[in-house]
Amino acid sequence: MSTKKFNSTNTLNELYLDERCTLNKVLRIIGKRWVSEVLVLIKEDVSRFSYLKECLTGISDNVLSNVLNELIKSELVKKEIFNDVPLRVEYKITESGLALVNVMHDLCSWGKKHIPYEVRIKPTFKKKTI
Template sequence: MAERKTSSTNYINQSFLETKCALNEVIYLLSKRWITEVLFSIEEGNNRFSSIKDDLEYISDHILADRLRLLEEYKLISKNHIAEIPPRIEYALTPTGIELSNLLDQLCKFGENEMGLHSD
């Protein structure tokens, strides 16, 4: 879980909600800007930092690095160090990440088809 100021009311409220249902923690993670787009970009085959950055042209390096760290922390992606010169890192969805991505795809379709929302 990401670091939060433990004395804040927001932290106390979020902690309470997370004890009520794990969905609240999932929603908290997914509500972070760019998190789902990074997940989808990796699913689409962008497995290197630079290719994800190219795919999501407006994301900053700092935010991309943070979102990759969070996705790895929650075991939604794996990070593979390739011993080459120069060294290379590749990212891939874990089975849990694939399952979440499928659920998110269903939610996208629900939003489009049942709620009349649009997705580009």
């Protein structure tokens, strides 16, 4: 994972905004791609990496691993390692993670009422004839 330049304008702006309001920190965590999906899946039950990967079509192993590490670092998810053969790792949502998921559901409900949703039509591909 790359490291940020501490004195870059972007980093300084993030620090400034984080000092002003905790909401900015929260939005930076949950605003990342796949975070909300992973949290909601783990909320349902204790999850293993392979289960999460199977449920999240299109996510790479690397991205899923990074998202899980970020959620563990933020103490929204707990990782438990079992010394079984083969090694077994399970992810479980924490109380603060569960509270955040509930808030995210409230935000989703608000969005459904106040933000128009555009249905995007998937492009259709015609078969080439030879």
